[in-house]
Amino acid sequence: MKNIVLFNKAGAFAENKDIARDIRVKEIIPALNSGEDVVLDFEKVEAATQSFVHALISDVIRKFGSAALDRMSFRSCTPTVKKIIGIVTDYMQESLGPE
Amino acid sequence: MKLYIPNSAFLGNIDPFLKSFDPSGTESLEITANNKWISIHPAVLAMIAALGVTVDPANIRCQKFEARSSHYLARMGLFKTLKIPFNVPFVEHEPAGRFIPITRIRGSDELSRFIADMVPLLHLEPEQARTIGYIISELARNVIEHAEADHGAFLCAQYYKKSNSIRVGIADTGVGIKQTITRSHPADTDLEAIRLALRPGITGTTNREGGTEQNAGAGLFFIKSIASINRDFFVIYSGNALYKLLKKPAGVRPRLHADPFDDRHSQEENLPAWRGTVVGADITLDQTAEFSALLDAIAGTYKAAVRERVQARYRRPKFI
Numbered sequence: 097m098k099n100i101v102l103f104n105k106a107g108a109f110a111e112n113k114d115i116a117r118d119i120r121v122k123e124i125i126p127a128l129n130s131g132e133d134v135v136l137d138f139e140k141v142e143a144a145t146q147s148f149v150h151a152l153i154s155d156v157i158r159k160f161g162s163a164a165l166d167r168m169s170f171r172s173c174t175p176t177v178k179k180i181i182g183i184v185t186d187y188m189q190e191s192l193g194p195e
Numbered sequence: 196m197k198l199y200i201p202n203s204a205f206l207g208n209i210d211p212f213l214k215s216f217d218p219s220g221t222e223s224l225e226i227t228a229n230n231k232w233i234s235i236h237p238a239v240l241a242m243i244a245a246l247g248v249t250v251d252p253a254n255i256r257c258q259k260f261e262a263r264s265s266h267y268l269a270r271m272g273l274f275k276t277l278k279i280p281f282n283v284p285f286v287e288h289e290p291a292g293r294f295i296p297i298t299r300i301r302g303s304d305e306l307s308r309f310i311a312d313m314v315p316l317l318h319l320e321p322e323q324a325r326t327i328g329y330i331i332s333e334l335a336r337n338v339i340e341h342a343e344a345d346h347g348a349f350l351c352a353q354y355y356k357k358s359n360s361i362r363v364g365i366a367d368t369g370v371g372i373k374q375t376i377t378r379s380h381p382a383d384t385d386l387e388a389i390r391l392a393l394r395p396g397i398t399g400t401t402n403r404e405g406g407t408e409q410n411a412g413a414g415l416f417f418i419k420s421i422a423s424i425n426r427d428f429f430v431i432y433s434g435n436a437l438y439k440l441l442k443k444p445a446g447v448r449p450r451l452h453a454d455p456f457d458d459r460h461s462q463e464e465n466l467p468a469w470r471g472t473v474v475g476a477d478i479t480l481d482q483t484a485e486f487s488a489l490l491d492a493i494a495g496t497y498k499a500a501v502r503e504r505v506q507a508r509y510r511r512p513k514f515i
């Protein structure tokens with residue numbers, strides 16, 4: 097299980113998409129490719145933009161399908177961060193269509 | 196180029212200011228203003244700054260402003276940004292809790308540092324600070340990623356105590372919305388391009404549903420939604436077109452729409468061409484809806500819009 101602490105990389109307001117891309121490309125996708133599950137730990141992240149969350153996980157959902165959400169968990173999210181993650185996961189699955 | 200600053204230019208009455216803009220003669224800039232008093236939205240200041248830095252300071256002619264007005268322009272950093280002299284003595288106010296002076300943002304890390312520094316300056320409640328930070332992040336990242344603006348994004352903001360509101364403006368002199376959006380979606384006019392850019396899930400980077408790995412095409416829709424739910428003004432000016440989300444009357448429960456033309460709005464198509472994009476937003480803090488409630492409304496509208504587009508591409512059965 098790979099645990100990724102977002103606050104250490106993106107701070108309390110997670111908005112920098114370049115950082116999100118680095119986490120996705122260097123940590124999330126390699127972990128999933130090697131069979132590890134991933135926990136994205138949002139402890140101390142007070143807010144995140146939709147753009148940040150999109151850059152973090154949309155391509156993971158596109159590459160691995162909605163099954164990515166069985167292998168990727170989101171820990172300690174605030175209610176607004178939860179909702180933004182929900183928006184991104186919803187529209188990505190909607191855009192993929194039924195699997 | 197010529198800019199005339201009227202005595203009042205806020206989002207509700209910005210149209211005469213835009214109509215008076217003369218974009219011809221890009222090697223020089225003449226700035227004139229109402230002689231008595233000027234009171235302007237940060238979007239107007241951001242425009243003047245964005246335009247001014249494209250011109251050699253030696254070729255900027257700026258009329259002598261009435262003292263109090265010029266103090267305001269000076270403390271917002273206009274003369275410093277344009278590198279033109281300002282010799283009237285004035286007391287520089289501590290910006291904390293009142294305004295964000297004109298700031299140029301050219302890169303991603305610079306934007307992150309700016310947002311971290313900016314939030315304490317405004318002395319807002321955490322929920323309100325997050326909303327403002329959200330708006331500035333999404334708007335400035337649009338410029339950094341899409342505008343191809345050599346001079347970057349110019350932004351500023353002002354807190355208005357009487358209305359308890361924050362007004363934000365951001366301007367660039369990049370390629371404009373039509374050039375970026377038509378890389379992936381057809382749009383014949385600047386106004387049609389703005390309309391597309393405001394729809395959820397439409398980005399110039401791809402016509403694929405769900406966007407690219409870095410772009411969803413949702414940033415402007417989110418910001419328009421924040422303004423819409425709060426019943427505030429929101430303006431986009433790019434090329435020769437202006438889209439203005441109008442204030443919603445009190446008592447009417449605001450609804451979000453995927454198509455910005457379904458919102459209560461005004462539009463113009465024959466304005467002097469602004470090469471680049473200007474965005475202005477007012478956020479009334481008394482009315483700022485709980486961000487999480489806003490996200491519920493956005494989620495429903497967004498999902499329905501994506502589903503509608505996907506279904507529109509379904510193959511239909513042939514009945515013979």
